[in-house]
Amino acid sequence: MRFDRPAARFALAILAPLVFFLLLEGFFRVTGLFRPPRLLEKVRHQGEMFFTTHPDYARLFLERADVPSPPPVWVPARKPAGVRRVVLLGESAAAGFPMTDHHLGRLVQARWNARFPGEPVEVINLSMVAVNSHALREFAREALALDPDMVVLYAGHNEVIGPFGPAAKFGPPAGSPALTRLSLAVRRTHTGRAVESFLGLFAGKPDPAPWRGLDEFRGVQVAHDDPALDTMLANTEANFRDIVRRALDHEAKVLFVIPAINLADWPPVGSEPSGAADLEAVLAAQDAGDLSGFRSAALVYAAAQRRQADGDLARAWPLYRRAADLDTQRFRADGRLRDLQRRIASDSGPAVAAVDADRWLHEMNPSFATDREFFLEHVHLTFAGRAAIAELTVDGMAALWGLAPRGQTPADAAAWWQAFPAAERELRRDVYFTGYDEHDMWSLAWKLLRLDVFAGAPGLAARRDELAAATRDLQRQAVLGWDTTDLVVAYDRALLQNPGDAVTHFTAGRLLGLRGEGERAEEAFQRGFALQPHHPEARLNHAAMQMTRGDLDAARGSLQILRDRAPTTPGLLKMEAAVALRDADLPGAASILQQHLQSNPGDAEAWLTLSEIQLKLGDFDASEESRRKGREGGGG
Numbered sequence: 215m216r217f218d219r220p221a222a223r224f225a226l227a228i229l230a231p232l233v234f235f236l237l238l239e240g241f242f243r244v245t246g247l248f249r250p251p252r253l254l255e256k257v258r259h260q261g262e263m264f265f266t267t268h269p270d271y272a273r274l275f276l277e278r279a280d281v282p283s284p285p286p287v288w289v290p291a292r293k294p295a296g297v298r299r300v301v302l303l304g305e306s307a308a309a310g311f312p313m314t315d316h317h318l319g320r321l322v323q324a325r326w327n328a329r330f331p332g333e334p335v336e337v338i339n340l341s342m343v344a345v346n347s348h349a350l351r352e353f354a355r356e357a358l359a360l361d362p363d364m365v366v367l368y369a370g371h372n373e374v375i376g377p378f379g380p381a382a383k384f385g386p387p388a389g390s391p392a393l394t395r396l397s398l399a400v401r402r403t404h405t406g407r408a409v410e411s412f413l414g415l416f417a418g419k420p421d422p423a424p425w426r427g428l429d430e431f432r433g434v435q436v437a438h439d440d441p442a443l444d445t446m447l448a449n450t451e452a453n454f455r456d457i458v459r460r461a462l463d464h465e466a467k468v469l470f471v472i473p474a475i476n477l478a479d480w481p482p483v484g485s486e487p488s489g490a491a492d493l494e495a496v497l498a499a500q501d502a503g504d505l506s507g508f509r510s511a512a513l514v515y516a517a518a519q520r521r522q523a524d525g526d527l528a529r530a531w532p533l534y535r536r537a538a539d540l541d542t543q544r545f546r547a548d549g550r551l552r553d554l555q556r557r558i559a560s561d562s563g564p565a566v567a568a569v570d571a572d573r574w575l576h577e578m579n580p581s582f583a584t585d586r587e588f589f590l591e592h593v594h595l596t597f598a599g600r601a602a603i604a605e606l607t608v609d610g611m612a613a614l615w616g617l618a619p620r621g622q623t624p625a626d627a628a629a630w631w632q633a634f635p636a637a638e639r640e641l642r643r644d645v646y647f648t649g650y651d652e653h654d655m656w657s658l659a660w661k662l663l664r665l666d667v668f669a670g671a672p673g674l675a676a677r678r679d680e681l682a683a684a685t686r687d688l689q690r691q692a693v694l695g696w697d698t699t700d701l702v703v704a705y706d707r708a709l710l711q712n713p714g715d716a717v718t719h720f721t722a723g724r725l726l727g728l729r730g731e732g733e734r735a736e737e738a739f740q741r742g743f744a745l746q747p748h749h750p751e752a753r754l755n756h757a758a759m760q761m762t763r764g765d766l767d768a769a770r771g772s773l774q775i776l777r778d779r780a781p782t783t784p785g786l787l788k789m790e791a792a793v794a795l796r797d798a799d800l801p802g803a804a805s806i807l808q809q810h811l812q813s814n815p816g817d818a819e820a821w822l823t824l825s826e827i828q829l830k831l832g833d834f835d836a837s838e839e840s841r842r843k844g845r846e847g848g849g850g
Contacts, residue, residue: 250274250402250403251268251270251271251273251274252268252271252356253267253268253271253284253340253352253353253356253357254266254267254268254287254356254357254359254360255267255268256291259747262290262291263290263291263292264288264289264290264291265287265288265289265290265291265359265360266286266287266288266748267283267284267285267286267287267340268284269283269284269750269779269780269782269783270283270782271283271284272284272342272344272345274349274352274398274402275344275345275348275349275377275384275398276344276377276384276425277384278384278423278424278425280424280425280782280784280813280814281344281425282342282343282344282425283342283750283780283782283783283784284340284342285309285314285317285319285339285340285341285342286746286748286749286750286751287338287339287340288716288745288746288747288748288749289336289338289360293336293360293361294334294336296334297334297335297336298333298334298335298336298363298364298615299335299336299338299360299361299362299363299364300322300335300336300337300338300362300363300364300365300366300611301338301340301354301357301360301362301364301365301366302318302319302322302337302338302339302340302341302366302368303340303341303350303353303354303357303365303366303367303368303369303457304318304341304350304367304368304369305341305342305343305344305345305346305368305369305370305371305372305376306341306342306343306344306371306372306593306594307368307371307473307593307594307595308339308341308368308369309339309341309342309343310341310600311343311594312590312594312655312658312659312661312662313651313654313655313658314751315651315717315720315721315751316597316600316645316647316651316655317339317341318339318341318368318600318603318604318607319337319338319339319341320337320339320645320715320717321600321601321603321604321641321645322337322366322604322607322608322611323335323336323337323712323715324604324641324644324645324711324712324715325601325604325605325608325637325641325644326608326611327644327711327712328640328641328644328711329608329612330608330612330617333615333617335611338357338360338362340353340357341368343427344372344376344377344427345372345376345377346369346372346373346375346376346377346378346379346450347369347370347373347449347450347453347454347457348376348377348378348379348394348398348449348453349376349377350367350369350453350457351395351453351456351457352398354456354457354460354461355460358460358464361464362461362464362466363466363467364466364467364468364469364611364614364615365457365461365466365467365468365469366468366469366471366607366610366611367454367457367468367469367470367471367555368471368473368571368603368607369473370450370472370473370547370551370552370555371473371475371545371546371547371593373446373447373450373547373551374436374443374446374544375430375431375434375544375545378394378449379446380436380440380442380443380445380446381431381434381436381544383430383431383434387442387445387446391448391449391452391453391456394449424813424814424815424816426816427665428545428662428665428667428668429665429666429667431543431545431667432666432667434543435484435542435543436542436544437486437509437542438509438539438540438542438548443550447550447551447554450551450554451554451558454554454555454558455558455562458558458562458566462562462563462565462566467565467566467567467614467615468559468562468565468566468567469566469567469568469569469607469610469611469614470555470556470558470559470566470567470568470569471568471569471571471603471606471607471610472552472555472556472568472569472570472571472572472573473547473552473571473572473593474571474572474574474575474576474588474589474593474595474599474603475538475546475547475572475589475592475593476546476585476588476589476591476592476593477518477531477534477535477538477576477585478518478519478522478530478534478576478584478585479584479585479586479589480585480589480591480592481512481515481671481672481673481674482511482512482515482537482538482540482541482542482543482672483541483543483545483592483667483668483671484511484541484542484543485510485511485512485513485540485541485542486509486510486511486540486542487510488508488510488512488513489510491507491508491510491513492513493513493516493517493520495508496508496513496514496516496517496533497517497520497521500517500529500532500533505532505533505536508536508540509540510540511537511538511540511541511542512537512672514533514536514537514540515533515534515537517533518530518531518533518534518536518537521533527582531576531577535549543667545592545593546592546593547593552570552572555568556568556570565614567610567613567614568610569606569607569609569610569620571602571603571606574602574606574627575588575599575602578624578627579627579631580624580627580628580631581631587599588602590655590656590659590662591659591662591663594659594662596655597638597642597647597651597652597655598638601634601637601638601641601642602634602638604641605630605634605637643704643707643708643711644708644711644712645708645712645715645717645718646704646705646708646717646718646721646722648692648696648701648704648721648725649688649691649692649695649696650692650696650725650728651721652688652692653685653688653689653691653692656681656684656685656688657685657688657689659681660678660681660682660685663677663678663681664678696725697729698726698729698731701722701725701726701729702726702734705718705722705738714745715745716742716743716745716746716749716752717742717749717752718742719738719739719741719742719745720738720739720742720749720751720752720755722734722735722738723735723736723738723739723742723752723755723756723759724752724755724759726738727755727758727759727762732759732762732763735759736759736760739752739755739756739759743756747775748775748776748779748780750776750780750783750786753772753773753775753776754772754773754776754783754785754786754789756769756772757769757770757772757773757776757789757793758789758792760772761792761793761796766793766796766797769789769793770793773786773789773790773793777790787806787807787809787810788807788810788817788820790806791803791806791807791810791820791823794806795823795827800827800830800831801831803827804824804827804828804831807820807823807824807827808824811824815843818843818844818845818846819844820844821840821841821843821844822840822841822844822845824840825837825838825840825841825844828840
């Protein structure tokens, strides 16, 4: 080939960078440098291979110092003979936020075991806080290594605010699925990771900001008719259809569980002004069949409340749904996203189905009283809400596999809801959900409602006061109603149904440790670690329990296992500092806390603890500065 010809020069210009990239990528792979994280990694443990999740995988999508972690999966690399594997994909609601131990995958597993004991299933939860379909598509790609027989999707709430969404704070919004996938593909390479590292080192790239959860989106408003939502919807459809295609190519079935939202007990957080319109105008417009002239979410929500107060739920639901779609603080899956999932399920063939959890909790619930029964706030679920979604998911799985019919008539729904209270009680027993867990769940919900993003939300100030009083009552009930004997009996009952559930052992270890039953707690923890040796939260709880007992060597041992596997685990440095402080190693404790505060400058409690340590060490100026930051609520 003569390289003086234009075509040859053009080919050289294209091929030379590609060849250079391939050579560089090969070098990095051979040397192991700049290894990109994978969601699933194979590890050898006691002579067997297991799949586990990489704790830093979320850095592929979220540019924050202390990103959320994927769930601590621990499953055999080889699928057990005769067992169907189900992979659950979703966001924070499926991940069980804010009580992630009681995530949706675990509850689905327990309900399946109770209802179909002769049809063994292994449910693997690959749901994570803050992700959306752009990330879940990557999850699904890697999940094929698990050899799933079914993929279940409970997702849709984060399409606007999640990675590459129109309101995302983690990088530019997606222009097209192809460009987003190319960007992620490059970041998954060794070379891509190297380039990022060098840019950060030499280009003066600032350190990532701390993770602030929903407060990331304070003041970020997106109107219901913003053109960016059309692009988002097209991208979401492309992602969901790609997930379905990959699953079907693998001969796995797909179940969409249409995500439920709090319709009747969550006033719109963001709303355009009502202008000259009033409540009666909205009601009249609904009677006329045209609500398109109203843009105020708050006004339409008030009209829905009027219909419900008048006992007309049938006409209240369309208004509640319209108000949710008009909410400019887009933390909930809107009507178009839910319709999209229904459409994909209906036109993808018999191996794909949908269970409409949102309508089942509302229109199909003849005994509906309040969404407060099912939701902690806008989308995250109470235990009753989780139980309902888990039961509906099991219904859908069984129908797809031809193990049970799925009724859709009002009579079927009435019978389902009549049987639900007993199913919920069984599930509480089978997953060891105690009064302490009930208290913790509502206490965390109260803290969530105190976020700045909800500061001016209508009606939430009174709701926060209610929750503060309710959590105090739940704490008293837990202490009085769950003594050591109650905990042990409930633990034994849970093990009868789900002996292989590591989280049951970890919960027993934590609660028995709090009751001062150190030996029983240690036995429970070790049973759990035999099933899941690297569970981050369990390792932290085990270290805390051993520190309380005074066995600092055992506490350090658990923390070292966690550090070796997941050194960026939230809370690890604080626990290491607590152990050092208990061991009277004041300089060591101060040094560890300073490391923690570099990535968590808003941790007021850590600043105040550091101040006390510095005071004891005689560093008065540093102590005063740390105390100031603690009193100001962090590093301000």
